[in-house]
Amino acid sequence: MQSKSSKNLAESPKEMTEYYKHLSLFWTDIIHLMSSKPQALTSIGPMRSFATNSKKIAVELIEINESLVGFNQYITEYYKQLSNTWGIAQKKVNLKAPKIPQDVEQIEAMKRIWIDIFDNDFTELFDSKKFGENYGNLVSKELELTKHWNNISNVILQSVNLPSKEEIDEVYKEIHSLKKRVSKLELELKKEKRKNAK
Amino acid sequence: MQNESNIDPKIIEEILKFSKNVIEAPQLVAAPDEINLEVTPHEVVQKIDKTRLLHYKPIIETKHKTPLLISYALINRFHILDIHPQKSWVRNLLEQGFEVYMLDWGTPTSMDKYLDFDDYVNGYLDSSVEYIKNQSSTEKISLQGYCTGATIATAYAALHPESVKNYIATAPVIDGWKDTTVISNLAKHMDVDKMVDTIGNMPPEFMYYCFSVLKPFEQGIEKYIKFFKNIDDKKYVDNFLRVEKWLGDTPPIPGELFKQWIKDIYQKNLLIQNKMYVGEELIDLKKIDMPMLTQVAVGDHLVSPECSMPLHYAVGSVDKTLKIYPTGHVGMIASSLSQKKVLPEMGTWLSKRS
Numbered sequence: 001m002q003s004k005s006s007k008n009l010a011e012s013p014k015e016m017t018e019y020y021k022h023l024s025l026f027w028t029d030i031i032h033l034m035s036s037k038p039q040a041l042t043s044i045g046p047m048r049s050f051a052t053n054s055k056k057i058a059v060e061l062i063e064i065n066e067s068l069v070g071f072n073q074y075i076t077e078y079y080k081q082l083s084n085t086w087g088i089a090q091k092k093v094n095l096k097a098p099k100i101p102q103d104v105e106q107i108e109a110m111k112r113i114w115i116d117i118f119d120n121d122f123t124e125l126f127d128s129k130k131f132g133e134n135y136g137n138l139v140s141k142e143l144e145l146t147k148h149w150n151n152i153s154n155v156i157l158q159s160v161n162l163p164s165k166e167e168i169d170e171v172y173k174e175i176h177s178l179k180k181r182v183s184k185l186e187l188e189l190k191k192e193k194r195k196n197a198k
Numbered sequence: 199m200q201n202e203s204n205i206d207p208k209i210i211e212e213i214l215k216f217s218k219n220v221i222e223a224p225q226l227v228a229a230p231d232e233i234n235l236e237v238t239p240h241e242v243v244q245k246i247d248k249t250r251l252l253h254y255k256p257i258i259e260t261k262h263k264t265p266l267l268i269s270y271a272l273i274n275r276f277h278i279l280d281i282h283p284q285k286s287w288v289r290n291l292l293e294q295g296f297e298v299y300m301l302d303w304g305t306p307t308s309m310d311k312y313l314d315f316d317d318y319v320n321g322y323l324d325s326s327v328e329y330i331k332n333q334s335s336t337e338k339i340s341l342q343g344y345c346t347g348a349t350i351a352t353a354y355a356a357l358h359p360e361s362v363k364n365y366i367a368t369a370p371v372i373d374g375w376k377d378t379t380v381i382s383n384l385a386k387h388m389d390v391d392k393m394v395d396t397i398g399n400m401p402p403e404f405m406y407y408c409f410s411v412l413k414p415f416e417q418g419i420e421k422y423i424k425f426f427k428n429i430d431d432k433k434y435v436d437n438f439l440r441v442e443k444w445l446g447d448t449p450p451i452p453g454e455l456f457k458q459w460i461k462d463i464y465q466k467n468l469l470i471q472n473k474m475y476v477g478e479e480l481i482d483l484k485k486i487d488m489p490m491l492t493q494v495a496v497g498d499h500l501v502s503p504e505c506s507m508p509l510h511y512a513v514g515s516v517d518k519t520l521k522i523y524p525t526g527h528v529g530m531i532a533s534s535l536s537q538k539k540v541l542p543e544m545g546t547w548l549s550k551r552s
Binding site: 101102103104107111114115118119122123126127128129131132133135136139140143144146147150169172173175176177179180183184187190191194 | 205206208209212246247308309310311312313316317320321324325328331332378380383384386387388389392393396397398411412413414415416419420
């Protein structure tokens with residue numbers, strides 16, 4: 001295992017992440033197994049639950065790094081697109097506007113040129129496929145980070161015997177389904193009553 | 199020294215005046231939080247979950263038998279249709295003798311994330327229509343939908359044509375593939391499943407982002423410069439702050455509803471192809487057979503005319519009218535043009551059929 005992991009470590013960042021994930025899981029599992037019996041006799045409180053679930057947090061933290069790599073890639077591209085568009089628009093403004101405005105009318109004219117060119121160029125960017133795709137990927141990576149944070153919060157909630165997000169969602173879903181059925185029945189009843197009243 | 203003498207002293211004067219206006223602004227105008235946007239008197243006649251059905255008090259004697267229900271958009275609040283006494287869509291209709299109801303969708307919370315199109319169309323909207331029919335002892339009502347509210351109203355008119363006497367679609371979101379706006383570009387590339395699964399409802403921050411990419415320099419800089427320059431103009435400032443307050447008041451959109459809206463309208467474009475389902479029912483636009491008026495704005499950068507106009511050609515109505523106005527998305531409903539042209543024309547069309 002040692003030699004295989006070391007070999008993997010050198011191959012790619014993804015394999016390196018997998019290696020550390022394995023390493024972390026191995027030791028948290030072993031420590032948990034070694035300590036669980038004496039601990040179980042003495043503790044049933046939140047710290048015990050937290051210790052039991054802590055390996056989930058370790059996994060999430062490692063996976064956050066993977067999502068962060070993607071997030072950084074798309075956010076860099078996002079600001080690159082914005083700054084490139086800014087540069088091109090500014091060059092267009094420089095060609096059209098006087099260098100130093102001499103009176104109020106010239107300032108107004110320069111401002112108008114600046115706003116029109118910048119609005120046009122940025123709208124063209126926001127309308128483009130390359131922006132749409134990168135922005136979609138950026139939001140997606142941001143959501144992955146949020147998901148990891150949610151998962152970590154769930155571990156903490158469970159350690160203090162509070163319902164997790166999934167459990168709360170299940171309740172919401174059930175309430176929604178019940179309310180829908182009741183309101184449809186109520187509405188049907190009202191319609192029936194109206195029909196019969198005629 | 200030579201350069202300094204060439205600069206117009208009026209520039210310095212303008213800068214000083216602008217600075218003075220910025221400093222004095224808090225003494226001259228109200229904070230947006232202090233402004234009440236619900237200007238036309240009304241009463242809340244029905245409440246279901248977070249939604250409210252508002253009934254506006256008549257200003258003159260009601261002249262038309264058929265009441266009008268407005269289905270406002272899912273984005274921001276209905277206040278834009280009653281933003282200012284002089285620019286109020288609702289007030290203008292009351293002055294023309296119509297009986298007006300408004301459906302306020304309210305502010306959904308995390309527990310509303312499972313609300314979907316079915317809840318909005320066959321639940322909240324249908325309950326409101328039933329209430330109005332009961333109150334006014336009529337079999338049918340007139341229905342107006344604005345923006346995404348028109349998407350919901352269109353689905354309603356197709357599923358419940360027996361309850362709709364006249365249908366007015368104002369800047370409706372219908373054909374997502376033909377939409378040429380920045381919003382549709384973002385919507386087409388969005389992983390909406392991941393968004394809803396991770397955060398539940400569509401967060402207001404995302405909507406703010408969508409607004410901020412629409413003419414970012416005109417709307418983000420020039421607009422505020424104009425505001426401070428005109429700080430002494432009470433009418434301008436009042437109107438500006440009302441619209442700004444409305445723009446900033448973005449409630450979340452229920453997750454499932456948002457998911458279906460983005461996927462079925464912008465990504466798969468099912469509605470215009472008569473392939474969209476609401477609950478278990480298929481929406482067939484040909485079933486919209488009542489008199490219909492479609493209103494679009496050529497300068498609409500939120501819902502492009504190409505996205506709205508296909509509805510006019512897709513419905514089964516024989517009596518149908520398409521009106522195109524030289525204004526924008528908000529200009530069509532809350533401007534001098536809407537008061538002088540859009541509303542009088544709509545009033546004339548509606549009164550003949552009410």
